[in-house]
Every structure is written in structure tokens, then in C-alpha cells.
Amino acid sequence: MQDKDQQITFEGYTCKRGLEYAQQEFYEPKRILTTTMRVENGFLPLVPIRTDKPILRDKLNEAMKVIAEKKIKAPVKMGQILIKNVLNTDANVIASRDLGRV
Secondary structure (H helix, E strand, O other): OOOOOOOOOOOOOOOHHHHHHHHHHHHOOEEOOEEEEEEEOEOOOEEEEEEOOOEEHHHHHHHHHHHHOOEEEOOEOOOOEEEOOHHHOOOOEEEOOOEOEO
């Protein structure tokens, strides 16, 4: 456990972006969420999806629950926004491929 007065030092990076990435990963790690969403009347029962921006790692499970509750209707176009501003993270859930109707 860290003491609040303890100084954190980042080492091993070779550029400014490396330092920024290390600080981001340490203090507030974020990830792009990739999964699938159910599709009604689609050629396939699921469509691959992802967030268009990284979201906090701590919110991934909660976002998965929101996605699991949704079912979209075919057709779906790649890049189509399926859930706007998921969990107020400023990230949208978008389709990763086209999916036609049956």
C-alpha cells in the first residue's frame, strides 16, 4: 500500500509519449472494449462491436452488462453507433462490421 506522501517515479521510457502512457496506465488505466451484441433478423445472431474510445478499466464489466441487455435490428453498417455515450464515458459502442438481414 502506498503512502499519500510517497513520490512515484517512472523509469525506462525513451520518449514523452512513453511517460504519458505509463502515467495513464498507473493512475487511470483505460481500454477499448471489444465484444459482440445480439442481432434480431440478422444473417448472423451476433455482430462484433467495440468502443470508439478507451474507457476506464473499472467500467468494463458494467459496460458489458449494458451491452448484454441490448438487441439491435439488422441491417447493421460498420461504424454505426449502437449505444451512444455508454455509461457517460464519452465513448460510443459501434459495429465492427456490416451485417445484413436474413
